[in-house]
Amino acid sequence: MGLSADEEQMVALVADFVDDRVRPRVREFEQDDIYPAEFIDAMKELGFFGMLAPAEFGGVDVSTACFARVTEELARGWMSLAGAIGGHSVITYLIRNFGTDEQKSKYLPKMATGEIRATMALTEPGGGSDLQAMRTNATRVDGGWSISGSKTWISNAAHSGLFGLLCITDRDVSPAHKGMSVILVEPGDGFTISKKLPKLGYRGVEACELVFDSRVVPDDAILGGEPNLGWGHMMRGLEVGRIQVASRALGVGQAALNDAIRYAQERESFGKPIWKHQSVGNLLADMATKQQAARLLTQDAAERLDSGKRVDMEAGMAKLFASEAAMQIALDAIRVHGGYGYSREYDVERYFRDAPLMIVGEGTNEIQRNVIAGQLVARNKI
Structure with a gap:
């Protein structure tokens, strides 16, 4: 299907931003886990936070395929920057597709500019990927809902002004997901955001616990205005989220592959560039093949979503394969670099620390396999 000329220009704009402004300075922020405020401000100015917002609300309104390409370019520079738009874009998508007219008018214009940043709040300390075990709940009170519970590993929490909270609003129904709602929660009394949690990679952008x-x-904080529809809403949103995570993995994989190809040409041993040694050349060939396969899976899922089709299986496949490929490509890039790959002097060690997030985030890969198997059977019943 391909991108429009305007979308291709946007991808090129992001690539230039990454090459000119991000990659030369990543270590200033990443090593000491410093919040990259100036990069985030630049991303707001360039319209990255409004990619999935409708034009009528001031958004850029690009296709999911373009969104995936932009995400990949950001992650090629620094995966954390791609993470900064991840949950925000999912909540934008949910409000655009399921929000009331009042919710759209209230939030989308400010979300499009990045004045309001949003994030998802799904994972709980004792639940992980098992959303059916959710305990956070909201009970009816006069004129609204009272929320109690906690969420953890919430990206961008300290800098978000809106939280798409998935919680129980009817504890008497079974199965549990039939009593879940997405509630649009703003910071205020009775809502505490913890200090950021320490992480192996994905540094600079915070992950916190919410209480x-x-x-x-x-x-009117219930997404769409009607309670107990949140499971279906969020599952649609996670299709976008998993395409976004797959695209982040693509960016990390591409950065690692690029560095490995460059180093294999510059480094010599036994009188020739190391890529001419079969063991190194084979690594490069396998890395490039995995990267291309991951890109095609991600592109297919994005284009299917743009056509209006259900893509829970395809998004799961893309996320599963791209994240595992990125992890292997990052490891193989270290192998190509030899001892230098273990040094912070080279970026490949950072790729190796960032890659695992895509394996465990947005639903672990073990969960993705369950989703894929379930959809395979559902779509091919005998």
Whole structure:
């Protein structure tokens, strides 16, 4: 299907931003886990936070395929920057597709500019990928809902002004997901955001724990205005989220592959560039093949979503394969670099620390396999 000329220009703009402004300075922020405020401000100015917002609300309104390409370019520079737009874009997508007219008018214009940044709040300390075991709940009070519970590993939490919270709003139904709602929660009384959690990679952008202690929100905070539809809403949103995570993995894999190809030409041993040694050349060939396969899976999922099709299986496949490929490509890039690959003097050690997030984030790869198997059977019943 391909991108429009305007979308190709946007991808090129992001690539230039990454090469000119991000890659030369990543270590200033990444090594000491410093929040990259100036990069985030530049991303707001360039319209990256409004990619999935409708034009009528000030957004850029690009296709999912373009969104995936932009995400890949950002992650090629620094995966954390791609993470900064991840949850925000999913909540933008949810409000655009399921929000009431009032919710769209209230949030989308400010989300499009990045004045309001949003994030998802799904994972709980004792639940992980098992969303059916969710305990965070909202009970009806006069004129609204009172929320109690906690969420953890919430990206961008300290810098977000809106949280798409998935929680229980009817504890009497079975299965549990039939009583879940997405509630649009703003910071306020009864809502505490912890200090950021320490992480192996994905540094610079924070991940925090959220605690809700009788946080009261009005009735119109329920996404779409009607409770107990949140599971279906969020599952649609996660299709976008998993394409976004697959695209992040593509960016990390491409950066690692590029560095390995460059180093294999510059480094010589036994009188020739190391890529001419079969063991190194084979590594490069396998890395490039995995990267291309991951890109095609991700592109297919994005284009299917743009055509209006259900893509939970395809997005799961893309996320599963691209994340595992990125992890292997990052490891193989270290092998190509030899001892230098283990040094912070080269970026490949950072790729190796960033890659695991895509394996465990947005639903672990073990969960993705369950989703894929379930959809395979559902779509091919005998």
